[in-house]
Amino acid sequence: MVNATGAVAADVLVEGEKIAALLTPGFAIAADRVVDAAGKYVIPGGIDAHTHMEMPFGGTFSADTFASGTTAAAWGGTTTIIDFAVQAKGTSLMSTLDKWHTKADGNCAVDYGFHMIVSDVNDTSLKEMESCADAGVNSFKMFMAYPGVFYATDGEILRAMQKAREIGGTVMMHAENGIAIDQLVAQALARGRTAPVEHGLTRPPELEGEATSRAITLAAVTGAPLYVVHLSAAQALDAVARARDTGQNVFAETCPQYLYLSLEDLAKPDFEGAKYVASPPLRPREHQAELWRGLRTNDLSVVSTDHCPFCFKDQKELGRGNFAKIPNGIPGVEHRVDLLHQGVVRGEISLERWVEISSTTPARMFGLHPRKGVIAPGADADVVVYDPRARQTISAATHHMAVDYSAYEGMELTGKVDTVLSRGRVVVDAEGFHGRIGHGRFLTRELNQYLV
Ligand code: URP
Ligand code: ZN
Ligand code: ZN
Ligand code: ZN
Numbered sequence: 001m002v003n004a005t006g007a008v009a010a011d012v013l014v015e016g017e018k019i020a021a022l023l024t025p026g027f028a029i030a031a032d033r034v035v036d037a038a039g040k041y042v043i044p045g046g047i048d049a050h051t052h053m054e055m056p057f058g059g060t061f062s063a064d065t066f067a068s069g070t071t072a073a074a075w076g077g078t079t080t081i082i083d084f085a086v087q088a089k090g091t092s093l094m095s096t097l098d099k100w101h102t103k104a105d106g107n108c109a110v111d112y113g114f115h116m117i118v119s120d121v122n123d124t125s126l127k128e129m130e131s132c133a134d135a136g137v138n139s140f141k142m143f144m145a146y147p148g149v150f151y152a153t154d155g156e157i158l159r160a161m162q163k164a165r166e167i168g169g170t171v172m173m174h175a176e177n178g179i180a181i182d183q184l185v186a187q188a189l190a191r192g193r194t195a196p197v198e199h200g201l202t203r204p205p206e207l208e209g210e211a212t213s214r215a216i217t218l219a220a221v222t223g224a225p226l227y228v229v230h231l232s233a234a235q236a237l238d239a240v241a242r243a244r245d246t247g248q249n250v251f252a253e254t255c256p257q258y259l260y261l262s263l264e265d266l267a268k269p270d271f272e273g274a275k276y277v278a279s280p281p282l283r284p285r286e287h288q289a290e291l292w293r294g295l296r297t298n299d300l301s302v303v304s305t306d307h308c309p310f311c312f313k314d315q316k317e318l319g320r321g322n323f324a325k326i327p328n329g330i331p332g333v334e335h336r337v338d339l340l341h342q343g344v345v346r347g348e349i350s351l352e353r354w355v356e357i358s359s360t361t362p363a364r365m366f367g368l369h370p371r372k373g374v375i376a377p378g379a380d381a382d383v384v385v386y387d388p389r390a391r392q393t394i395s396a397a398t399h400h401m402a403v404d405y406s407a408y409e410g411m412e413l414t415g416k417v418d419t420v421l422s423r424g425r426v427v428v429d430a431e432g433f434h435g436r437i438g439h440g441r442f443l444t445r446e447l448n449q450y451l452v
Pocket of ligand 4: 429430431432435
């Protein structure tokens with residue numbers, strides 16, 4: 001059994017939906033069902049703190065529903081997702097939350113929570129942040145990118161941070177300088193540069209570093225905790241590391257795509273690069289070593305997927321002839337636990353750190369610990385039996401996400417999910433999927449448990 005705090009040989013006793021006890025091997029008592037985990041790891045179910053199911057974007061919706069996306073998550077050993085409710089300009093936060101409950105409630109195979117995307121900062125929505133927190137949604141994503149859509153000015157960010165500070169909430173930041181990026185995008189298009197790789201070239205890493213620094217400064221001025229989402233660039237990591245060295249409540253996540261994929265993928269010919277369009281963009285390969293280092297030093301605390309699938313055939317196609325119209329997002333909810341396990345195989349991170357960044361820290365960061373993120377008596381029996389020696393090859397032909405390609409097509413992995421329990425129920429085993437759409441429950445979350 002592997003927790004973030006260490007690995008020991010133990011039998012895990014599950015009663016109903018909870019872990020009842022950890023027993024010394026050989027002292028097992030009679031059970032209705034025994035899952036043999038000899039030679040395998042028993043780990044807390046993965047928590048993907050950044051997904052976008054059925055998300056409206058650029059006139060279309062991300063391809064996974066809550067049903068298909070949470071089923072794919074379960075297949076990959078993720079037993080909790082935290083998805084983003086998206087406030088449309090001119091609408092209220094609470095009606096947005098209602099809307100997302102309508103989409104997700106009764107439709108999830110594993111447990112789920114929400115963050116709130118605040119795209120319209122005004123007196124009403126600021127006040128509503130309090131009601132969101134009371135409803136178990138106390139993390140608020142804002143955007144320094146996408147002018148005219150989600151973009152918030154520094155003043156708006158400042159006001160939202162002041163409110164977050166007041167209620168103990170966390171501001172999550174999409175940190176790219178969207179005003180400067182939009183100029184670079186217009187200039188590229190005016191020169192007839194329309195291919196997917198231009199998406200990466202017009203969003204340089206310096207503009208992620210700059211925005212990250214600015215967000216950190218605004219957080220310092222207001223005293224609000226800051227969580228930088230989908231950090232991709234060494235420049236942004238430097239800014240986070242500096243802030244953390246001063247003791248500021250600044251945290252960051254990266255995503256598997258930034259650890260394994262690069263600008264070269266975005267440059268694939270014949271529009272294939274469109275499969276890799278997400279924001280921030282994939283970076284030149286040299287950023288990857290920095291991100292792995294950040295995971296070791298804890299300047300990067302979490303790895304989430306930013307799962308946002310758009311089909312290559314009919315959705316990414318919207319941007320053929322104009323890279324700026326390619327729906328932004330990469331699928332990945334099914335493979336995060338496996339991809340991070342390669343970090344253990346390659347000696348980048350320890351076994352315990354693997355569990356920490358994929359389950360325990362997201363649980364604490366988003367107020368789900370010790371109910372989630374740990375194998376311990378009293379915790380939900382979200383348990384994954386993981387075979388560290390099994391081999392698998394990622395392919396869209398075999399994955400369970402409702403999207404027609406895999407960004408990791410053909411990648412050979414060591415390690416594979418063997419059995420998955422969600423709140424005590426076996427949802428995946430060698431025979432297949434035994435879960436049920438509607439089994440997943442909404443999680444009201446406590447405040448960030450890392451705040452000082
Ligand atoms: O390209 C991305 N990341 N799409 C999802 C929306 C976001 O900004 O997280
Ligand atoms: Zn974002
Ligand atoms: Zn996202
Ligand atoms: Zn079975």
